[in-house]
Amino acid sequence: AATSDDRSSSPSDDLRHAQVIILGGGIAGISAARALAAQNITDILLIEARPELGGRAYTETLRSPAGDVVIEKGCNWIQGPGKEPIQALAAKWGLKTTPTNYSDSVWFEGLGIEADGQRGRFLNDQETEEFMAGYNTFLEGAPGYSDWRTNNSLVDISVRVATSIMDWIPVNALQWAYEYWNIDYTFAQTPEESSFANAFSQEAGIENELDEFVIDPRGYKYIFVQEAREIFGHGLDDDRLRLGTTVRTIDYSAIVDPKRTRKGAPEIVVHTDKGSFAAPHVVTTFSVGVLQHQDVVWEPRLPDWKKEAIFTFAMATYQKIFILFDKQFWGDSEFIMYADPDKRGRYTVWQNMNAPGYLPQGTEQNVIMVTTTGDFARRNEHLSDAEITDEVVAVLREMYDDVPDPIDIVVPRWSIDPLYRGTYSNWPLGAFDQHHGNLGQSIGGGQSWLHFSGEATSVEAFGYVQGAWEQGVLAADAVAACLGGNCPNATVYEAVRTCEQQETTVMRRGLGNKRPTRGGSPRRHAVLPHTRP
Numbered sequence: 045a046a047t048s049d050d051r052s053s054s055p056s057d058d059l060r061h062a063q064v065i066i067l068g069g070g071i072a073g074i075s076a077a078r079a080l081a082a083q084n085i086t087d088i089l090l091i092e093a094r095p096e097l098g099g100r101a102y103t104e105t106l107r108s109p110a111g112d113v114v115i116e117k118g119c120n121w122i123q124g125p126g127k128e129p130i131q132a133l134a135a136k137w138g139l140k141t142t143p144t145n146y147s148d149s150v151w152f153e154g155l156g157i158e159a160d161g162q163r164g165r166f167l168n169d170q171e172t173e174e175f176m177a178g179y180n181t182f183l184e185g186a187p188g189y190s191d192w193r194t195n196n197s198l199v200d201i202s203v204r205v206a207t208s209i210m211d212w213i214p215v216n217a218l219q220w221a222y223e224y225w226n227i228d229y230t231f232a233q234t235p236e237e238s239s240f241a242n243a244f245s246q247e248a249g250i251e252n253e254l255d256e257f258v259i260d261p262r263g264y265k266y267i268f269v270q271e272a273r274e275i276f277g278h279g280l281d282d283d284r285l286r287l288g289t290t291v292r293t294i295d296y297s298a299i300v301d302p303k304r305t306r307k308g309a310p311e312i313v314v315h316t317d318k319g320s321f322a323a324p325h326v327v328t329t330f331s332v333g334v335l336q337h338q339d340v341v342w343e344p345r346l347p348d349w350k351k352e353a354i355f356t357f358a359m360a361t362y363q364k365i366f367i368l369f370d371k372q373f374w375g376d377s378e379f380i381m382y383a384d385p386d387k388r389g390r391y392t393v394w395q396n397m398n399a400p401g402y403l404p405q406g407t408e409q410n411v412i413m414v415t416t417t418g419d420f421a422r423r424n425e426h427l428s429d430a431e432i433t434d435e436v437v438a439v440l441r442e443m444y445d446d447v448p449d450p451i452d453i454v455v456p457r458w459s460i461d462p463l464y465r466g467t468y469s470n471w472p473l474g475a476f477d478q479h480h481g482n483l484g485q486s487i488g489g490g491q492s493w494l495h496f497s498g499e500a501t502s503v504e505a506f507g508y509v510q511g512a513w514e515q516g517v518l519a520a521d522a523v524a525a526c527l528g529g530n531c532p533n534a535t536v537y538e539a540v541r542t543c544e545q546q547e548t549t550v551m552r553r554g555l556g557n558k559r560p561t562r563g564g565s566p567r568r569h570a571v572l573p574h575t576r577p
């Protein structure tokens with residue numbers, strides 16, 4: 045069997061060599077390839093497990109006798125802070141979008157799983173305003189309160205703690221539903237899990253201008269695939285693009301232990317199901333979920349500071365279930381909200397894909413989408429399409445008369461997919477800025493580096509399309525700087541320090557005199573993790 049030593053850069057080895065290997069053909073990987081090409085770095089390889097590019101920009105098709113309908117299983121909106129580069133790409137490639145009007149909603153107070161043939165009811169405008177009032181007051185004050193806490197060095201708290209301090213404590217189904225729409229529907233995690241500082245800081249730009257919903261039959265991915273074609277050719281048949289190739293092991297031992305490199309710059313070796321590849325620079329764009337699940341093996345194991353960062357950050361799950369009917373029985377409002385009294389977040393947010401500006405009305409292609417998140421979404425992934433169909437149709441039959449059986453359904457299963465393990469990152473309570481910095485921090489030294497990219501590593505726009513695009517560009521810039529002999533300094537936070545309050549907890553548990561002295565850390569790791577105590 046080949047040893048690491050045999051895998052050095054001799055011309056006769058069975059490795060395919062390049063200057064840079066990009067892992068993942070999603071938005072970040074494509075953007076990195078483009079930005080490298082723009083700097084005349086063309087000796088690259090892009091490795092992607094799926095047979096197509098786009099990653100979480102992922103289209104699916106609903107089948108109907110009247111004609112298929114393309115839907116977005118993954119990202120759907122152009123939205124959030126710093127979305128300008130995506131708007132520019134959308135304009136460049138003529139991507140079809142329609143603005144979303146969140147206030148065009150109707151609210152239904154449901155009877156839940158006990159409905160048993162009985163029906164809840166739609167509320168009038170005045171009733172709607174009444175149950176929304178409390179949360180709206182919280183929403184107005186939240187950014188100011190969050191910034192005040194940050195400016196006064198107060199610890200981060202969960203969104204739930206903040207709502208409670210600010211006297212919003214939801215107690216009924218309608219209040220749950222409204223809060224769910226505002227929190228979980230954005231972050232795909234609960235108020236208990238999400239960080240208040242990150243969800244509600246003024247800069248978080250929660251109040252954005254209009255979100256644009258992509259309704260292009262070529263898919264959201266089209267604009268990114270077109271960009272990739274400019275590098276890999278129209279047929280995407282360039283030898284530097286390796287689709288359908290799954291990474292199994294990333295061996296970066298040469299950069300942590302230069303003795304294992306026989307000649308030239310130390311190379312990182314990427315083992316896949318279709319052969320092995322080597323380069324002094326490797327950019328990984330795999331999701332935090334993939335990194336957390338250890339679907340890819342690291343040789344040697346990742347350093348403690350990197351693992352702490354990866355496992356501190358959260359990979360949330362946001363499930364968009366699309367259902368196709370031969371008629372539209374649900375009215376023209378853009379959103380239909382179902383308040384379930386048994387379970388917060390059970391099939392709450394329904395979006396009308398035939399609202400004006402979306403799919404054509406008056407045809408046989410009538411699509412409604414219901415979104416689930418978090419635990420409930422993950423539970424759904426383990427049910428069959430038929431079981432999900434029964435549940436969603438029961439909710440629709442509580443709200444509407446004459447609901448026919450659906451013609452087709454798409455039930456995404458992101459969190460059990462080993463290529464994603466969830467949908468997008470979220471900043472959980474307990475993650476510090478240093479953790480986030482470490483998440484995107486490169487590992488290496490001298491002429492060889494392992495770079496970490498992808499949506500989660502964006503400071504401003506983690507979780508968004510533009511976060512992925514921007515991080516691809518930044519990774520390419522870092523590679524270019526290194527190749528030019530100007531590698532950016534690695535700022536690794538080897539130990540993320542406790543704050544005073546946490547130290548009090550340590551004291552209370554009687555660990556006071558056992559903990560390490562202030563200046564020292566029990567385990568010190570350099571950027572190069574070649575020693576483990």
Ligand SMILES: Cc1cc2nc3c(=O)[nH]c(=O)nc-3n(C[C@H](O)[C@H](O)[C@H](O)COP(=O)(O)OP(=O)(O)OC[C@H]3O[C@@H](n4cnc5c(N)ncnc54)[C@H](O)[C@@H]3O)c2cc1C
Nearest residue numbers: 068070071072093099100119120121291467498499509512
């Ligand atoms: C359901 C859903 C809804 C979303 N909604 C929005 C939205 O409306 N607006 C918005 O701005 N953002 C949204 N997002 C987030 C946005 O889609 C992501 O931030 C972005 O697409 C991430 O791109 P990426 O390149 O960082 O990661 P990815 O797209 O995950 O790219 C990584 C690539 O690596 C590949 N890969 C993984 N493991 C391996 C392996 N072992 N070997 C080889 N290849 C591998 C994957 O197949 C993937 O193509 C949504 C995401 C989802 C899933």
